[in-house]
Amino acid sequence: MRKAKIFLSYAMADEKKVDFLRDKLVENNFEIRNDSGIAPGTSWHDIISYELNASDFLVICLTKKLFRDGKLSFAYDDQFLEDAKKRDIAIILVLLEDLIIPDNLKQFKYVDLRENKYAEADLLIEKIKFRSSITFDNLSPKRFEDMIFDLLSKLNFLNIHKETTKLDKGIDFIANYIEQDPFGRKRKETWLIESKLYRQERFSLSSLKDMLARHKYVSIDDTKLLLITNSLLTSVVREYIGELHQANGIDLRVIDGNDLKDIIADNKAIQIKYFADEQLS
Structure with a gap:
């Protein structure tokens, strides 16, 4: 190494x-x-x-x-x-x-x-x-998706539902998150979550627009979107995300490869389950 x-x-x-x-x-x-x-x-x-x-x-x-x-x-x-x-x-x-x-x-x-x-x-x-x-090279798309499921639980998401092949509109998970305001009032949020594993290419603007288009087919009001990917986002994608909420009121969060590595590095259980070889190297 x-x-x-x-x-x-x-x-x-x-x-x-x-x-x-x-x-x-x-x-x-x-x-x-x-x-x-x-x-x-x-x-x-x-x-x-x-x-x-x-x-x-x-x-x-x-x-x-x-x-x-x-x-x-x-x-x-x-x-x-x-x-x-x-x-x-x-x-x-x-x-x-x-x-x-x-x-x-x-x-x-x-x-x-x-x-x-x-x-x-x-x-x-x-x-x-x-x-x-940390490398994602040894993870298959299925294994990467399984890791994201476990990671969502570690991040305190609740009622995590993995979409079935039959019903899948490109959204991998639907989950709830309990948000608390400064006065102690709690509100249940619904999140649509998509995971993307890439080998060489970066996450593109066209992929992001595809995700937003698929969001329209899910009939849940007031939802938030979360994209989790091992890729780094291009500057064009970052600018587009920044404009989305202001222009359309769409709440989209992104965990890119850099952020994902930080989260994994802080989570021992995920390390042991999915990156045992890296721990031994």
């Missing part, structure tokens, strides 16, 4: 605080890249983009010194983070001090190293090792 390449980002003033994590990653045979050697006057964004293209993980060490006037002092803006996700680069936050995580980073999981930093660092390394080994 090739070395996983990790871009380790932190404030220059926190170098000593991050030393223990860098050392642990190196000890576990990861290739480490960072932004500490960028010379003054150099285009930070250009250099980081170049280094990120060659990385599998972006690990951001969050400390107060990484912020300036309440904002990240580095350019981790929405476009930068979106570009990283489109390149299948996993983003992991490492919390080293008490602080409020900015809104645009809250979508990512974080590892808390404020107290038991060595034990938590070991768990982080275990997660990175497994995630970097």
Whole structure:
């Protein structure tokens, strides 16, 4: 197995605080890249983009010194983070001090190293090792669909109904989810879920439009749509999804290959059942 390449980002003033994590990653045979050697006057964004293209993980060490006037002092803006996700680069936050995580980073999981930093660092390394080994190549379409069924249960979906071949309109599952508002009131939502396993090609805009067309044949009012795929979405598909709710009131969520790997890496039961070979490698 090739070395996983990790871009380790932190404030220059926190170098000593991050030393223990860098050392642990190196000890576990990861290739480490960072932004500490960028010379003054150099285009930070250009250099980081170049280094990120060659990385599998972006690990951001969050400390107060990484912020300036309440904002990240580095350019981790929405476009930068979106570009990283489109390149299948996993983003992991490492919390080293008490602080409020900015809104645009809250979508990512974080590892808390404020107290038991060595034990938590070991768990982080275990997660990175497994995630970097995940491949869907050994899963048949049927096995992938079975995994999604189990995963929906782990994500707290209820009454998961797998569509039969006779009735199937292209929607693989119908399930309920209990949503709770800030005042404690609960509401049962109905979700139509489609899973897509791809070998080489990416999920296309035409496939998405086919899914929306099939949705019209399912006579359930006020439903939400969920697409789960191992593929990465193209920028055209992402823009189209963003416009759907505003233009048509359609609530469509997507778990793409990057997100799916993150969810699997956090779920031991799924790992054991579907990725035993990767765990042993």
